[in-house]
Amino acid sequence: MRRWGLILALSVIIFLSAFFSYRNLSGGCRATISRYLKDSRPSSSDQISLIYLIKSVHLCCRPCYDYERYNKDDQLDVIFYVDADFSDADIENFRTAFQINPNHKVARKDKAIKDICRVCEKKNENSNFLLIINEKGDLFDLKRF
């Protein structure tokens, strides 16, 4: 009887490990983003929106992916999440350097956004991401830059 209990416990442990590993390795990043979008997106929103997760950008070598296509669009819902230790001056300088449209938001990463970055970065801590969200509020595309 004791042996069956041990086997059962081991099976549960192996199953749970495999389940969480699978979640992390295959769908971890997208799944985390989808959960975030489900939880955070206002139900009234029905347009395409962009979320930039900024870690390290440079005007010349590492520009904000495709932003020159979007920065003239006042109606587009765009938000840049920068690291939590960006000062107000850093945010202002970021806006100036990248000519961020005044209607587009720049905010510091909160816990939920940090979780997305942690899962999606994997081993590359310097990654920036662009999340393209469709009208339904689902993740349409994910770019790493």
Add this chain to the structure above:
Amino acid sequence: MRAKLISFFLLFSIASYLTAQPIRKVLLRQDESFQPVATGIGFKATPWLESDGRSLLFTADNRAHSIYVLTDKGNLIYSNDRRGQGPGDLQSPWKLEFSADSLFVCDMNGLSIFSKDLVFKGRMRLFKDVYSIAASDKHVFIVEGQSQALITAYDYSGKEVGSFGDRYHIDPYNGEGPITFRTYDTVYHLSNLVYGQNRVYFVSQILGDIFVYAEDGRLLKKREFLEEQRIINNKKVLLSPGLPDLKTIGANSRIFGDAQWADGYIYALVFQLHKKGSEIWEIDGTSLNVKAIYEFTHNSEFNTGSLAVMLENGLPIFFLSIWNRESGDVEIAKYAIPSSSAQGRR
């Protein structure tokens, strides 16, 4: 009347000739060389140097992601080798500036500010190429790539407080060919910024010009050094109409590899005149005239990196980071003015 005018000009010319001081040439004495074994630091790259002007030498090793504080005798007293992006972490530090008891370290994370014992004080993010920095006790001045003005001034919190100065004119770039606009911009604006006497000095590395600005951005003075043949060649190539062929200015095109301020003078490191030596020009901070040329030699072939200057008994001591081409070692060589040349220096 005409005779009076002529005699006035004659007298003025004679007085100018008699009072004009010739440029002194002094061969520096190499005092010490801080070898890796002595300092306990195995430099992986020729370090950037800076000093507090009195007794501390700051060094940045780009490849080791580290900064070190040494005494003027080469003893290591503080170090920071934390690689990363967190507060106080370093990523390829490559430029140092010291002002108002603060050490400014330019790296991939931005511009971090440390106390002289390397306690982290703060950081400002930088989003453009940085060609040179200088700092006063209130402001940081940066020559950045892709900017409208030559120099941008920030306060210590990173807030932009102004920009000033005209950039060199670069003819319209059609975006074709292997050379990017960024490369042209770098060649024209590669520089050393020096702060002293409430003025900001822009020292062009390749064109050899010095522009002096008041802190409010007014241009006070310009100086060209057309006695140096390499400067004439570079100007001919870069300032002629049309986009220049950068190959024609050659690999050895940098004139002023580094520049530092001490006691009313700009000390400009003339980049690699020959394989075993070069010069440091002592340029008066007010007149911008060269007062002395300090020659230095090394017993091996070397590449110079950076220059730091300290004052001892009113005389400058020079520290040069050197990559020894023969042994492959990186070292910091210390040079002084020989006592025979020190008397009646100014």
